Amino acid sequence: MHIKGKVVIVTGAAGGIGRALAKRFQDENAAAVVVCDIDAQGIRRVADEIGGLAAVCDVSDFNAVKQVVQDTEKRFGRVDLYCANAGILVKGGLEASDDTWQRVMDINLMAHVHAARACLPGMIARGGGAFLNTVSAAGLLSQIGAVTYTVSKHAALGFAEWLAISHGHQGIQVTVVCPQAVRTTMLDGVADGGVAGLDGVLTPAEVANVAVQALAEKRFLALPHPEVQHYFQHKAADHDRWIKAMQRLRHKFPEG
DSSP states (O other): OOTOOOEESSSSSSSSHHHHHHHHHHTTTTTTTEESOOOOOHHHHHHHHHHHHHOOTTTOHHHHHHHHHHHHHHHHSOOEEEEEEOOOOOBSSSSSSHHHHHHHHHIIIIIOOOHHHHHOOOOOOOOOOEEEEEEOOOSSSOOOTHHHHHHHHHHHHHHHHHHHHHGGOOOOOOEEEEEEEBSSSSGGGOOGGGGGGGGBOOHHHHHHHHHHHHTTTSSSSSSSSSSHHHHHHHHHHOOHHHHHHHHHHHHHHOOO
């Protein structure tokens, strides 16, 4: 998918990767960019900055997501690309409460499901559309020190694969962007990006550039850190050896 002339929705767009995606889409001459976030002030600021439209939205709430999609379709006639970018990172292991598990899964996984349920009928009726889901390299590999994040991102990747397999014949394109460390608020207080920063810490703009290129090339995986492809292949080739390597990294970076 090329962005020029397209109607785009971006969630988690008050800052970080979402804001960078929205700016890049506007630079690519999108017909309209609707930016969503629970941060009302932040999202209005981004909308003013890029000349887009702001929509306050809790992506964990299907009705809220559906309303944004319906409002966009009513105003512009369609949604060409939905970017399910909002996500949260909660560190810790099995001490995480059930409420924490639910919150992380609602935002990191179910928000993607909500987007598909809201957008697919219109996209299929019009002959196609695209989803860009921010998943993280943790979905392909693992995130040391953050069990809820790891599991939710694996689930998000699985859902994206299912979506591409089940609806590709109806013109639905799915791309997942899977960076390692990115200079966002998720890295606040983490020196050099922690274990995820071993291959460098990228800017949100660099991630957005890779995502747009992957969309144009109809690629499922968008890997801002190309090393992730190598790690993923090693994991598939020898899972036991990969786990041992990750155990060594955990010893060096116990908090991630």
